[in-house]
Amino acid sequence: MSEKQQEARHVAIIMDGNGRWAKRKHLPRVMGHRKGVEAVRALVRSLKDTPVECLTLYAFSSENWKRPEDEVDDLMNLMRKFIKSDLPEFIANDVKLHILGDWRSLAPDIVAMLEDALAQTAKGSRTLAVALNYGAQAEIAAAARLAAKQGEVTEESIAANLYTADLPPLDLLIRTSGEVRLSNFLLWQAAYAEMVFTEILWPDFTPAHLMDALDQFSGRERRFGGR
Ligand code: FPP
DSSP: OOGGGOOOSEEEEEOOOHHHHHHHTTOOHHHHHHHHHHHHHHHHHHGGGSSOSEEEEEEEETTGGGSOHHHHHHHHHHHHHHHHHHHHHHHHTTEEEEEESSGGGSOHHHHHHHHHHHHHTTTOSEEEEEEEEEOHHHHHHHHHHHHHHHSOOOHHHHHTTSTTTTSOOOOEEEEOTTOOOOTTSSTTGGGGOEEEEOOSOGGGOOHHHHHHHHHHHHTSOOOTTOO
16 A cells, blocks of 8 residues: 555544534533534444544543533533443444543443443454543653553553553544644644644534545655654
8 A cells, every 4th residue: 555545543533612513503512512422423333434443532531620510410421321322332333442541530330331331342343442531641641650660661661551552553633623732632642643623513523524534644645754
């Protein structure tokens, strides 16, 4: 395969703009998040038609706790509902769930649901990785501490202790809603990732938008610092 026809194996998305989507429609913010879950569902269903082996989604950052309590509750309830309703589909479609972040400190019932979902999807061939209570700087600091305990601190030993250690290298990072920043997401993993920033608000993001981003990716020349 020539470099120009490269395919993205690992795509990550910062799903932004749920609140603005709801505001534009004079709806409560929670409706934006609900519609955002529908966009997630459609995207996961479309993965089988793409070369993407792993899709990583930024669902809840370690900074999102600063949001009003009722919005945090809404997001946690949506997570509960999503896992419950979509787990059978993940299993049927060979989707393996992976979680990044300090998810074990979430509510005990969510932790139990996630543990069950991880166990039931362990054999899947395509990965849906969900970042929950995730922050990249904390991830890197924790990985460096573990690497130091194990021996020499090197790029490889840090990478081996990140939440993404078993995932393919990150190829493409997408952020919706027109914001152009990384917001403490996958800072280490994004070192050589291609980036696509789109004005589309997350609830309006469809599999066709993913295909478009994948097309942009395959047209880019990646040099990894070489020439
Ligand atoms: C950003 O929109 C979005 C979030 C903080 C949460 C993303 C969560 C979902 C799409 C739903 C849950 C996900 C799963 C996998 C079930 P925003 O509220 O910051 O939007 P704004 O910037 O327009 O206010």
